[in-house]
Amino acid sequence: MSAALKPIQDYSLLTDDECDVRIQAAKKTLGERCVILGHHYQRNEVFKHADVSGDSLKLSKYAAESKADYIVFCGVHFMAEVADILSRPEQVTILPDLAAGCSMADMANLKNVERSWQELNSVLNADEQITPVTYINSAADLKAFCGRHDGIVCTSSNAEKVLNWCFDKREKILFFPDEHLGRNTGYRMGIPQEEMVVWDFSQPLGGLTEEQIKSAKMILWKGFCSVHQMFQTKQIDDFKKKHPDTIVIAHPEANFEVCEKADYVGSTEMILKTVREAKPNTRWLVATELNLVNRLKEEVKDQKKEVHFMSPTVAMCSTMFRTDPQHLAWALENLVEGHVVNQIQVASDDKLMAKKSLDSMLSLF
Ligand code: CIZ
Ligand code: SF4
Numbered sequence: 048m049s050a051a052l053k054p055i056q057d058y059s060l061l062t063d064d065e066c067d068v069r070i071q072a073a074k075k076t077l078g079e080r081c082v083i084l085g086h087h088y089q090r091n092e093v094f095k096h097a098d099v100s101g102d103s104l105k106l107s108k109y110a111a112e113s114k115a116d117y118i119v120f121c122g123v124h125f126m127a128e129v130a131d132i133l134s135r136p137e138q139v140t141i142l143p144d145l146a147a148g149c150s151m152a153d154m155a156n157l158k159n160v161e162r163s164w165q166e167l168n169s170v171l172n173a174d175e176q177i178t179p180v181t182y183i184n185s186a187a188d189l190k191a192f193c194g195r196h197d198g199i200v201c202t203s204s205n206a207e208k209v210l211n212w213c214f215d216k217r218e219k220i221l222f223f224p225d226e227h228l229g230r231n232t233g234y235r236m237g238i239p240q241e242e243m244v245v246w247d248f249s250q251p252l253g254g255l256t257e258e259q260i261k262s263a264k265m266i267l268w269k270g271f272c273s274v275h276q277m278f279q280t281k282q283i284d285d286f287k288k289k290h291p292d293t294i295v296i297a298h299p300e301a302n303f304e305v306c307e308k309a310d311y312v313g314s315t316e317m318i319l320k321t322v323r324e325a326k327p328n329t330r331w332l333v334a335t336e337l338n339l340v341n342r343l344k345e346e347v348k349d350q351k352k353e354v355h356f357m358s359p360t361v362a363m364c365s366t367m368f369r370t371d372p373q374h375l376a377w378a379l380e381n382l383v384e385g386h387v388v389n390q391i392q393v394a395s396d397d398k399l400m401a402k403k404s405l406d407s408m409l410s411l412f
Contacts (some may be wrong), residue, residue, distance in 0.1 A: 050384045058373040063092050066372035070096050073379035081382060082115040083375075084130070086122035087315045088336040088367040093121050093375055102315050103183055104202050107133045110140070117141060117382055120391075121370045123149045127391040128187040132402050140391045142380075143374035148366050149184050151300070155224035156272035157188045159248045162221045164196070167221065167254055170260045175349040177211040177266070179221045180259050182206075182228055184272075187393040189223070194400030206232040206312035208411050209325075221246070223268030227275070231299040231306045233265045234245065245269050246354040275300035277362040278334040283308050286332050296321060297334035297357075305334055305357075315339060337363045 058066070063393055074081065074096070085097025086107040094100065099109050103126040116142045120127040123198040127142040134140060162177075167173045170235040179198035181189045181289050190200055197216075203207035210232055213220050222229035228243055233243050242264040246253035252260070260266065278301045308313045310323055315335060322331055322343055327350050330395040333340045334357040344354035356362075381388045393401065 048238050052386045052388070053377060053381050053384070054165055055374070055377050057375045061373055061376065063372045066376040067092075067096075067167075069376045070372060070379055072313065073376070076383050077117070077254055077379065079114060081117040081379070082110060082113050082120060083119045084110060084121060086126060086367065087214035087319070087339045088364050089121050089370060090338055090363075091342070092367055092372050093370050094338070095343070096375060097121060099330050100240075102110065102202065102204065102205070103129060105316065106130070110134055110138070117387075118139075119143065119332050119375070119378055121375065123147045123152075123364075123366055124391070125149055125152045125184055125186060128393050128401075129183065129405065130141035131391050131393050131395070132398055132405060139387055141378050141387065142370075142389050142391050143378040144369040144371070147369040150366065151182075151270055151272045152184045152186060153223055155181075155185060155189060155248075155268055157186070157192060160189060160192055160223060163221070163246060163248055163253060164192075167266070170252070170257050171219075171222075173184070177219045177221050177224075178217045180213060180229075181223055181404070182208060182225050185224055188406050190401035191397040192400075197406050200404045200406055201228075201408060202314065203228060204316055205408065205411065206299070207236055209408060212407075212411055219264055219266065221266045221268070224268055225300055226267040227302055227306075228269060228299045229265055229267040229304050231301075231312060234303065235312070238264050241266055251286060252283070264292060272300040274336055274362050274364045275334070276302065277358045277360065278302070278305045279358075280304045282357050282359065283332065286357075293330045293332050293355075294325070295332045295334075295357075301334045319343060322352065322354060325352060331355065332357050334358075336367070337361060338367070 073303050083097050084098045086092045107130040111128045118130050127140050131140040179193045179196050183194050183202045223353045229275050230243050244263040247269045293307040296311040297306050330353040332355050340356045
């Protein structure tokens with residue numbers, strides 16, 4: 048007979064070192080039945096236990112191809128949902144702390160998006176003229192909305208390809224929830240700023256005139272990442288005054304002005320690859336989450352590359368930070384006892400339609 052479910056309270060007083068020992072022991076017992084995925088933004092104390100690290104898409108794809116029965120996703124809620132959607136039905140996805148959400152993903156919800164779609168329908172024929180695109184940083188029901196409306200999902204590493212696919216089908220895009228990724232990608236594809244309008248869902252007709260909607264190519268949901276909004280052009284200017292040879296690299300969730308000033312703009316995977324492959328004796332100013340930047344700094348310092356974080360203030364993702372060694376130890380030790388805690392299960396009708404929009408994206412590569 049298996050032991051009773053272990054309550055999280057029993058873990059809250061454990062030190063990180065105590066958790067380390069217990070996590071390692073549980074991993075050993077579970078062996079290949081369990082895979083731990085660590086997103087690039089996870090804190091070191093958790094990241095070091097990951098079997099694989101990567102961006103959300105790479106991790107979910109890995110999970111789906113793995114033999115593991117249990118996928119323990121050290122990341123945030125929407126990522127675990129994607130893993131559940133892409134994995135086999137018998138695989139179980141676990142999010143060690145259910146409070147690990149994403150504030151950007153929460154800026155769009157199904158009710159707001161459906162209301163917006165109806166409003167857009169009062170001005171034009173939305174289903175014939177607009178392709179809805181959701182950034183992977185969104186809830187599964189929004190991915191399902193895209194599936195139902197012949198839309199698609201994108202990530203920060205494939206947004207341009209996805210937008211090209213959309214423009215081959217219809218003339219306009221409704222892009223949610225990140226205004227910045229939408230604008231930065233559209234602009235790099237040659238869409239003029241005036242043809243990209245911001246949809247403020249708290250206002251009737253998104254705060255736009257019918258004329259603005261009719262002439263727009265991209266309608267950008269007014270959402271943003273609280274971490275990436277901290278980066279400002281002044282930080283680049285100040286740093287470059289001291290070190291003019293600095294190479295600037297930014298994530299496309301940063302604002303338009305920062306991305307315009309950057310030498311490179313790209314996803315977390317792209318940022319890591321670019322700096323890793325750069326020549327020695329180069330100096331980098333990086334605009335993305337602090338845990339990733341700090342690890343990269345350590346990794347490349349022996350290659351005589353200097354990595355600096357763009358913001359003078361700490362810009363960690365507070366929801367990514369929720370996953371701590373205590374929650375990881377709790378989830379794993381319960382698995383050892385045969386108890387699944389914090390399983391992420393997308394409702395079956397949403398799953399089908401969300402998979403359709405994810406598969407549309409995956410088929411482009
Ligand atoms: O898709 C991801 O993992 C996120 C949130 C960002 C990125 O650029 O990888
Ligand atoms: Fe969401 Fe921003 Fe955190 Fe990424 S860094 S998970 S977009 S809040």
